[in-house]
Amino acid sequence: MDFASDNVYGVDAAIMEAMARANTGTAASYAGDEITARVEKQFNEVFEREVKVFLLTTGTAANCLALSTMVPPYGAIFCHGFAHISADECGAPEFFTGGAKLMGLDGVAGKITPKMVKDSLAGFIRAEHDPKPAAISITQSSELGTVYSLDEVQAFGELARAKNLRLHMDGARFANALVSLDCSPAEMTWQAGVDALSFGATKNGAMMVEAVVFFDDKLAVDFEHRRMRAGQLLSKNRFLAAQMEAYLSNDLWLNNARHANEMAARLAGGLSAASDIRLGVDCQANEVFAIMPRATHDVLAKSDAVFHPWLASGSDTDTVGNDEIMIRLVTSFQTTRDDVDAFVNLVG
Amino acid sequence: MDFASDNVYGVDAAIMEAMARANTGTAASYAGDEITARVEKQFNEVFEREVKVFLLTTGTAANCLALSTMVPPYGAIFCHGFAHISADECGAPEFFTGGAKLMGLDGVAGKITPKMVKDSLAGFIRAEHDPKPAAISITQSSELGTVYSLDEVQAFGELARAKNLRLHMDGARFANALVSLDCSPAEMTWQAGVDALSFGATKNGAMMVEAVVFFDDKLAVDFEHRRMRAGQLLSKNRFLAAQMEAYLSNDLWLNNARHANEMAARLAGGLSAASDIRLGVDCQANEVFAIMPRATHDVLAKSDAVFHPWLASGSDTDTVGNDEIMIRLVTSFQTTRDDVDAFVNLVG
C-alpha cells in the first residue's frame, strides 16, 4: 500500500512496450526522429488545433521553460504560495526566467482566485521599483488535489487578457483534472484563455516525459534554443516520444487518470466514513487529505502503508487541531482497489 | 550504414532489460530508490575510491552543472574553441554558471595543451576587468576523436594545481578514450588531477543517462539543489539508475566502447587505403575524419550511407583543399563490420 505519491509507481506496460518497439534501427537524433513528428500531430488532435509542443524529462523543466517564454527577468508571476513552482522547485523558476519574482498567494484548497491576483496587482504602484506583472500560473489539478472549474479557468483567462498577463497552467496532473471535469482538453486550456501548458505524463504512467504545449505561437519562438541550453534536449529523443505516443494512444492517459481518481474517491469515501476522520479539502482528483487524531494516525503509521503527513499552511485546508494530523494519500494508475480497501480497514 | 553519430543508435539490449526489470512495485522517488544507491557504490568501485556521483539525462546538463560548481559567475573556463561546451551547447555553460566566460583555444586535433592555457592566462593582466581564471575543461575523447595521453592529462592536473584552477573532463565518450588508452578510470581522472568528470553513457549504449562524478567532495556540496533547480532530478530516477547499473555491469561499457573503436579503426584503415583519401586527424577512438576529393564524396553521398561533412576550423585538422571535403564518420556499439566494409567498398 503505497500512497506516498503517484510518482513512486512504475511505468505502464503499454508505454514500456512502446519504448522497446522504438529501439530498432537508427533514428535522427535531437528530436529529428519520426516518432517525435507523430507525437506533434497527436497533440494537434488532442487539442483540436495546431499547437507547438516540446518534450522534456521533468515537470520542473516544463514549468520553468514555459514560464521563461512568458515573463521577462524583471517580471512577476502570480501563483498559489504552495504551487509546485513556488514551493517545490528550489528556485527553478527564478533560474530559468533569469530572476522573475513569484507572488505567492494564499488561497483556499490549493486554488487561487482572480480577486487575489487583482488584490496583489493593486499593490504594484511603484512603477519600476516593482517587478512587472507578467503571468499567472494555476495548477490543474492543484497541489491539494482540487480542480478549477471551466468557469474558473475562463475567469483567469479574462483577467489575463484584461491586464496584459500571460496564463500558464501547470498540468503535472492534467489528465486527472480533465477526467474530473469530464471536458475536452481544448475546453480546459486555450478555449479558456490558457497560453501555455505544462502537460504531465510521468505521474500518470510514463517513465519520464512531460510536454510544454504552446497555444500562442509567439511564445514558442526559439523554444528549441531554450530547451537546448537548459540541457533538456535528448539526443535519443525518440524514447521520450515513444512514451508520449503510447500515453496518448487508446485513451491510455484518460483511463489511467480515471482509475486513479476513482481510487482516490473510494479512499476518501472510506476514510470519511470513520467517525474520527474528516477531509482537509474535497477530493476532486487523485489526492486525499485526511485529518485525524494522532492516535488514529499512529495506527496507520505502524502499518506497512506508505504516506506522508502534510503541514497545513495559510488558509489552505480545514483547520488541523493540536491533537490532530493531516496526511496526504495519492493514488495512481496502478493503485488497486484492494490496497484502498485494506487501508480503509485499518481505521474501520 | 549510419555514421552520422553514435547517438543515432538505440539502446543496448542489456540496458533495455534492466529498465524493464526495474519496473516492478513502487520505489522511493527523486533518487531515493535502491538502484540509485547501488549505482553509487558501483562508481566507487569503478574509480577505486569514494566519489560523489549524480545521474542526469544529458551531457549538456552534466557538463554545465559540473562546471557550475567549479567556477564563479565571473569566472573564466579554458577549453578548446570547438569543445562541446563552447560550440554545441547554445550557451548552456553561461546559463548554468550564471555567466562565466569560455576562453576558446585553437588547438590541433581537437586537443588543447597546457601551454595554450598558460599563454591565455598571460593575458589576464587587468585584475577585475578580466574574468577570474577558474577552470580548465578537456574532452576525453575529443570532438575530433583524439585522446589525451595520461601524461597529457597529468600535465593539465599539474597546471590546474599550480594556477589554482579546477580541472573538468568532458567524458561524453569516456569509455572510448579509456579503452583507447587501456588504462584504469582512476588513472585517467583523479590520479591525474581531474576534479570533476562528465561521465557519458548515452552514446555508448544507454538510452538517456549521464553522470557527474566529483573527486573533490567540496564540489559536490549542495549538488542536489543544483540538480533540482535545473529541472534535472527525475521523480522516477530508478529508470536512470537501472540504465547505469547495467551499463557498468559485466564490462558492458568497456566492451561496447572497444567494439566501436575497433570499427572506427577498421573504417579508418579501409578509407586510408584508398589513394585519394587521407585522414584529417588520427583515429584514436570511435570517430573518423576523412578528407577526399569532392568527386569521391559525391559517390558516398549518393549511397544510402548517412554521414556529415565537417568544416575544418582553426588549425584543428589537416588542411582541406578547395576541391576537397572532410567528412565525419562515427561508429557505435552497434556498428557492424559489414557496414564498415560496405562503406569502404564504396570508395575501393
Add this chain to the structure above:
Amino acid sequence: MDFASDNVYGVDAAIMEAMARANTGTAASYAGDEITARVEKQFNEVFEREVKVFLLTTGTAANCLALSTMVPPYGAIFCHGFAHISADECGAPEFFTGGAKLMGLDGVAGKITPKMVKDSLAGFIRAEHDPKPAAISITQSSELGTVYSLDEVQAFGELARAKNLRLHMDGARFANALVSLDCSPAEMTWQAGVDALSFGATKNGAMMVEAVVFFDDKLAVDFEHRRMRAGQLLSKNRFLAAQMEAYLSNDLWLNNARHANEMAARLAGGLSAASDIRLGVDCQANEVFAIMPRATHDVLAKSDAVFHPWLASGSDTDTVGNDEIMIRLVTSFQTTRDDVDAFVNLVG
C-alpha cells in the same frame, strides 16, 4: 515642506566642497586613487577593526552585491516582506544572486524576529526541493523608521551562527539608527554578529555613494570582480571616495542623522498632539507614520507640503480604519524646524 523622502534633498555643502577639492590633477582610475585608500582606513577606524569596504552608487547595488557573496543561486534569504530588497528593488536580489529566493516575513513595525525566521525554517523539510537557507537580512533603521535594539541584532547574530546562515544588515539609514541607539558602529554590527553591511550615505547628505562593508574577509574575496561586472566600478572613483571621506569626517554623518531624527521626533510629537491623529508605529529614527481621518489628510494634501500616503500591509502597523489614511513623512539633514512646525500647524 518636503517630507516625501530623505532622498529628495540635495547634497551637504561639506560633501560638495570635498568633491570640488578632489577635482585637481590626475588620479589613478578604477579605485586606485589616494582618496579611496584613505576612505578604507576611515572605515577601519569607524568600525574599530579591519574591514573590507567597497564604494558603490546605489543602495540597491550595495544590498544585492553584498547578498550575492552570502547566498548561492539556490539559496534562501529571510527578510521582512516589505524590506527594500523584497518590495522595492524590482527583483535586483534575484538578479545579482543568480536567482536566490526571498522569504518575506510579516513582522510588526517593519521588523522581523528570530522566531519568525525559525518558524519559516521549520518549513524547509523537503531537502533539495526547497532552496537552501543561506542568509538573514535586517534593515536598520527599518522601512517603517523603527530600530532594532542591540539585543535584537545580537539575537539574529546568534540565530545565524546556530543555523549556519549569514547575517546582512541593510543600513541605508544606518546613521539614523546609530544615533537613535546611541551606540558604536561596532556594537551595532560585527560585535552583534553582522557579516556584511550596506552602509548608506546618500539619504543622509551625500550625492550618490553607498558602501558595502564586510566583517568577514571570506565574503570579500573577488568582490572587485563582482563590482566590475555589475557595472558598478567607477572610472573616476575618487569622486565617490571624496563624498564618503567628507561624510565620515568631523562627525558630519552623525550630526546629520541626529538632526533628521530630532526633526522626526518633533514632527511625531506635534502630530500626535492633534486629537484626531495617531502614529502607525513608534518614531525611532527619521520617519513618521501618521494615521488620520481622510478629512484631515485632505487639508494636508491641499497645502504645499509634499508627502506620500502609505498602504498598511500585513500586521505591520496599527490598523488604519476605513475612513482613515496613513501617511509617511521623512525628515532629512536639511529639514528645518520651521518646516516641521509649519506642517504641524496645518493640523493644529
Add this chain to the structure above:
Amino acid sequence: MDFASDNVYGVDAAIMEAMARANTGTAASYAGDEITARVEKQFNEVFEREVKVFLLTTGTAANCLALSTMVPPYGAIFCHGFAHISADECGAPEFFTGGAKLMGLDGVAGKITPKMVKDSLAGFIRAEHDPKPAAISITQSSELGTVYSLDEVQAFGELARAKNLRLHMDGARFANALVSLDCSPAEMTWQAGVDALSFGATKNGAMMVEAVVFFDDKLAVDFEHRRMRAGQLLSKNRFLAAQMEAYLSNDLWLNNARHANEMAARLAGGLSAASDIRLGVDCQANEVFAIMPRATHDVLAKSDAVFHPWLASGSDTDTVGNDEIMIRLVTSFQTTRDDVDAFVNLVG
C-alpha cells in the same frame, strides 16, 4: 604628463558648476526631476529626432543594459575580440543579458568588418546547438583609437537589417569619433542603422554619467525596470542629469573632444617624426599607439610621464618586434600642448 587614460583626468569646470547649481532645494527622486526632463529634450535635439534616453553611471552598465534589450539569453553578439564588452568588462555582458555569447572577431586596427560577421554567421549551421545570432556591437571610436567611416557604419546597418540582427554602438568615446568624422550625431547613428547607442561622457569631461540612447522605441520598453533592478537608478538623479546637461550645452562635449583629438594628432605627429618610432595604428581620435625599441621605451618609462604598454593581439596592429614595445597614449580634454611637446621631446 599623464597619458594613462582619459579617465585619469577630473571633471570639466562647467560640469562641476552645473552640479553645484543643481544642489538647491528638493527635487523628485529617481529621475523624476526637471533637469532629467530637460536632458531628454536635449538628446532629441542632438539626434534630430525623438529618442529614448536613460542616464547611468558607467559605460559597462550602459553597454550591457543596452545589449540586454537587444539579445535573448541564448543569443550571440558579434564584436571585436578586444572590444571593451569582450575584453574589459569581466563578463558583464553575460551577466546583464542572462548568458548571451560574445563572438569575438579578430579585426585589424580595432575594427571589424561586415565580412567578418558574415563569415562567423556562416558557422551557425547547427540550429539550436548554436546560440541565436542577435546583435552586432561596434565601438566608435574603437579601443585602438580608430574610427569607422559613415560608410562602414552604414554597411553594418545594412547587414544587421538583412540578417535580422540589432546594431549596437559602444560610444564611450562617441564625441571623439564624431569630431573626427566631422558629421552629425544622427548621421553616425540611426541614419546609418544603429539601434542603440552607449553615449559616453565621463571620459570627455563628466564625472560619472553615461547614457543609453534608443533609436527604436521597442528596445526601450521596460528599460526603467532593467535599470532599477541593475541598481543603476540613482535616487538623486538630478546630479547625473546636471552633468549631462552641461556636457551637451555650449558645444562643451564637441570642443572637449576636438581638443583631445588635436592633442593626440600632435602627439602622433611628434612621435612619428622620431626615426625609431612608428605608429601601430593610425591615430584618428584621442589615442596613440606607438611602437619603439625597448631602449627608447626605457627612456620614456624613466620620465615622470605616465602611460601603459599595450600587448599586440591577433592581427590588430602593426607587428611589434621582439626588441620593441608598443605603448598606448591617451589624450583628454585637459591634456595640454606643453605636456605633449614635453613628451615628444623626450624622444626627440
